[in-house]
Amino acid sequence: MLPPDFFTRDVETVARALIGCTLLVDDVGGMIVETEAYAPHDPAAHSFRGLTPRTRPMFGPPGRSYVYRSYGIHWCLNMVGGAAGSAVLIRALSPEHGLEAMRARRGTIDDRLLCAGPGRLCQALGITDAHNDLPLDEAPFALLPRIGAPEIAVGPRIGISVGVDTPWRFGLAGSRHVSRRFP
DNA sequence: CTATTGATGTTCT
DNA sequence: GAACATCAATAGA
Numbered sequence: 001m002l003p004p005d006f007f008t009r010d011v012e013t014v015a016r017a018l019i020g021c022t023l024l025v026d027d028v029g030g031m032i033v034e035t036e037a038y039a040p041h042d043p044a045a046h047s048f049r050g051l052t053p054r055t056r057p058m059f060g061p062p063g064r065s066y067v068y069r070s071y072g073i074h075w076c077l078n079m080v081g082g083a084a085g086s087a088v089l090i091r092a093l094s095p096e097h098g099l100e101a102m103r104a105r106r107g108t109i110d111d112r113l114l115c116a117g118p119g120r121l122c123q124a125l126g127i128t129d130a131h132n133d134l135p136l137d138e139a140p141f142a143l144l145p146r147i148g149a150p151e152i153a154v155g156p157r158i159g160i161s162v163g164v165d166t167p168w169r170f171g172l173a174g175s176r177h178v179s180r181r182f183p
Numbered sequence: 184c185t186a187t188t189g190a191t192g193t194t195c196t
Numbered sequence: 197g198a199a200c201a202t203c204a205a206t207a208g209a
Contacts, residue, residue, distance in 0.1 A: 036201070044201070046194095054194070071202050072192030078201090089201060119202050159201055179202095 002143055007062035007136075011037045011082030012168060018079065018088060019172050020146030025125040027142070028098030030115065032090060033172040034179060036157045038078075040085025044163030047085035057133040058087050065141070067122070067132040074119030077127050079136060091158070091169075092116050094177040095124065117179040153182040 002021070007014055015037035023029045038045035040058075046068065047058045057066035057080055066078040066087050078087035093115040095102055102114050102124040115121040122128075136143050151173035156164055158180060171178045 038201075046201075049195080052194080068201085069191095069193060071190080071200060073190065074202050076201065091201090117202070157201070161200090 001137060002145055007079065007081035009082065011039050011086035011088060014079070014081035015088045015168065016152055016170050018090070019152055019170055020148075020150040022096070022142075022144040022146075023090065023093060023125075024097055024142040024144075025127060025131070026098075026140045028101050029125055029142075030093040030096035031146075031172075032092075033094050033175040033177050034090075034092035035170050036089040036091055037082075037168040037170075038087050038089065040083060042163050042166065044157060044160040044166070045085070045087075047087075051085075055085075059084050060133065063136055065131055065134045065136060067127060067129055069129070070119060075122040075127050075129065076118040077122055077125075077131070089118055090121060091118050092171075092175075092177055092179050093121055093124075094172075094175060101126075112176060116177055120179075155182045 015035040018032050018035050022031050040047045047055045051059045062081045064080050066080055070076045077090045080087050095114040103109055106124050115124050153171040153173045154167050155169045157169045171182050
């Protein structure tokens with residue numbers, strides 16, 4: 001369980017602080033090794049054009065989930081935090097708990113690709129729109145603090161066409177479970 | 184290793 | 197119609 005004010009800090013701080021924390025959904029998951037921050041006046045953010053039915057969770061209270069459909073195929077998980085309209089995209093985990101469940105859902109035994117990417121991670125953990133706009137400190141979610149202070153790698157965010165110069169992608173330095181290498 | 188392309192549904196212009 | 201916070205498969209160097 002994280003401290004109550006964990007998600008009320010600015011979104012970049014939250015994105016960095018999530019690296020090394022453990023995320024579980026129904027006891028399946030692992031350590032967060034890659035995140036990205038999105039802010040309301042950030043052209044790459046879904047919230048950039050204001051509150052819509054889809055982005056409503058981003059304007060709700062911090063410490064809840066925002067799950068959206070990506071490219072019509074995948075689900076992606078965010079954690080709402082910072083100022084209204086901000087969220088942190090969870091991009092990769094190191095798979096540690098419930099490996100067999102994750103392998104079965106993903107249809108692969110390649111542990112390196114189990115949770116390396118926002119879409120893969122949601123498939124491995126069974127996250128769908130049923131998990132949208134839920135509190136992260138209650139079942140089926142569990143969020144555990146990290147041990148110590150990890151070295152954080154930084155770079156530009158992935159898969160966007162605007163806001164590409166904002167270095168708001170964060171990773172656990174040296175992790176082999178990130179979705180892409182850091183510069 | 185890099186580059187390209189198809190799949191697919193929702194949101195916004 | 198176009199764009200999209202992606203992924204897997206394929207082709208080539």
